[in-house]
Amino acid sequence: MATRRIERTQESRRLLVAAAAELFAEKGYRQTSFVDIADKAGISRGSIPWHFGNKLGLLEAVVEDQLQAVLTRFARSADEPPGDLLDQVVDFIRLPATRLFITLLAEAVEAGSPIREHYARLHAALRQSVQARIPAKALPAGTSPEAFTVLLVGAVIGVHAQWRVAPEAVDLEAVRATIRALTDAL
Template sequence: MATRRDERTRESRRLLVAAAAELFAEKGYRRTSFIDIADQAGISRGSIPWHFGNKLGLLEAVLDDQLHAVLTGLPPSDAAGDALNQVMDFIRLPATRLFITLLAEAVETGSPIREHHARLHAALRQGVQTRIPAHAAPPGTTPEALTVLLVGTVIGVHAQWRVAPEAVDLEAVQATIRALLPPSLGLA
């Protein structure tokens, strides 16, 4: 049975993860401090190492939390409906902004978050690939390569939309993706 202290601990952890996710998306990993996160969460900064060990531990918790939210929001592979709409909805998610902001730091040589971001991309690819029917890949391609293409497309479209939203018509992009991808993907 959970005690009041257990509940406070879970709530503190949740608030810290939410604050860090917002700040990492806004400022990046390197430019976000424990003080920033503690102030945003309204919790003592000493709570961060107590809950997560260090800043990388907090990053791992943030990525796990955001990835779980994204993947549970995707339809099951056998669900009816327009999967492309849900792929396009991913572009608008706050988690996608976080992933893109961190990507800019992760590609730098010697980045402390590179490994974490590589695991995130692997999990995203796996989540998308499980939703692509085995027979859906066009001739001469593989489901794995198609998955890399889809994840890369979403990342690229999101980055362009964030930088110049007035120049990126997401509905037109969605129509173009629908026209280019084979109907066997079940995206129509």
């Protein structure tokens, strides 16, 4: 009996996080209400404060869930070959989580934003994950891995925003080839 209750609680939490992630990506954090999330999840809106305390607690759960999904996707074991970082970075643009991250960015840059700190932690984790995959010897002299990582993450954010606004005008395969050509030229 207790096991079944725990399973239902976990499932409710998972459904709420998934619904909130989708709605935050679509409408933004401030424009999404508890009613919207509860309706989408098919769960009572009273479940949200019970599980997360408040809307900011739900946002924290959404960002953590999406970040872990992205990091897991791009993680590799110690004995696995590095793979192609550029392909992975460009593939990141197509992930549903990326839309969420870009939508939240618009709210995170505003002074006093309740999500600013969470977004800063998200960016730090993304930079750390990317930087861990860059061999120091692959960069030209005078180029720091930290600065290159900031540039690469920033480029992905910019490309993603352009692709979402006008997908017909942004050829992601051409972007991938251009990044590769530029980095090979280094």
